[in-house]
Amino acid sequence: MSNGNILDRRNALIYGGGGSIGGAIAVAFATAGATVHLAGRRPEPLAGVAETVKAAGGRAHTTRVDALEEREVNEFTASVADVHGSVDICIDVTGRNEVFGAPLVEMSLADFERPVHDAVRSTFLTSTAAARHMIPQKSGVILFFGGNGRPMADLGGFQTALGAMEALRNTLACELGPHGIRVVTMQTNGVPEAIGSDESPETVKEITDFTESSTMLGRAASLADVGNVAVFAASDLARCITASAVNITAGAEVG
Numbered sequence: 001m002s003n004g005n006i007l008d009r010r011n012a013l014i015y016g017g018g019g020s021i022g023g024a025i026a027v028a029f030a031t032a033g034a035t036v037h038l039a040g041r042r043p044e045p046l047a048g049v050a051e052t053v054k055a056a057g058g059r060a061h062t063t064r065v066d067a068l069e070e071r072e073v074n075e076f077t078a079s080v081a082d083v084h085g086s087v088d089i090c091i092d093v094t095g096r097n098e099v100f101g102a103p104l105v106e107m108s109l110a111d112f113e114r115p116v117h118d119a120v121r122s123t124f125l126t127s128t129a130a131a132r133h134m135i136p137q138k139s140g141v142i143l144f145f146g147g148n149g150r151p152m153a154d155l156g157g158f159q160t161a162l163g164a165m166e167a168l169r170n171t172l173a174c175e176l177g178p179h180g181i182r183v184v185t186m187q188t189n190g191v192p193e194a195i196g197s198d199e200s201p202e203t204v205k206e207i208t209d210f211t212e213s214s215t216m217l218g219r220a221a222s223l224a225d226v227g228n229v230a231v232f233a234a235s236d237l238a239r240c241i242t243a244s245a246v247n248i249t250a251g252a253e254v255g
Contacts, residue, residue, distance in 0.1 A: 006235040008033035011084045013077065015067045015126050016094035018045025020194040020223060025091060028227025030058025034089065037080050039065035067094045067122035077129040089234045090130035091143040092123050098158035112157040119161035123168060131176055138180040141234045144169050147187025147245050150253065173243035184233045187245035189214060189252040193223045216251025
């Protein structure tokens with residue numbers, strides 16, 4: 001799919017830009033004409049994604065930012081606005097430090113609440129920092145990633161975090177809508193391509209088979225799918241979509 005230049009002259013902030021999801025979104029945004037500003041805690045992965053973007057003819061900048069630290073987020077966002085003239089798109093795909101595989105009654109409070117804290121804190125900080133620069137522009141798009149589907153066992157605090165983020169999305173959309181700012185979730189039931197290389201081939205196959213078997217299409221979203229949908233959701237083609245999720249679960253979630 002060619003995204004043309006539908007994000008031309010947009011500045012896109014991507015927290016977690018050095019990861020597989022963030023990298024896929026960065027390449028797609030850049031291909032669509034945006035300048036991508038990659039933020040993360042580790043410079044090396046950010047530099048790798050930036051090289052990929054530039055090799056494809058795109059524009060990319062990297063900054064070491066901890067999305068859980070208010071001062072760092074605010075300074076990064078202000079710097080993009082001051083140097084490049086606008087903040088048009090913001091997405092946070094940083095890790096949530098979740099623990100899977102145990103029921104809640106067997107989980108420690110620390111393991112349960114950590115992903116809730118990290119998800120809500122980083123999403124709040126990155127979204128509100130971007131919004132403060134979008135409001136004077138009367139335009140902007142804030143993207144969430146993950147969605148909130150049917151309940152599943154043994155996901156720990158991660159599932160609670162997704163529900164909290166959905167509530168945060170709706171509140172932000174309500175408050176920012178009058179300023180021309182949209183807030184949209186990209187809802188996924190998993191992207192097997194994004195599984196870390198530290199997992200065994202057997203584990204990767206098990207997760208992939210489980211994810212694909214739960215879909216109507218018999219396949220899961222790919223990293224390319226994630227990037228293409230992100231471009232659509234961030235573009236004017238989706239200008240009537242806010243306070244809602246764009247469903248990329250391949251039919252695993254309905255409604």
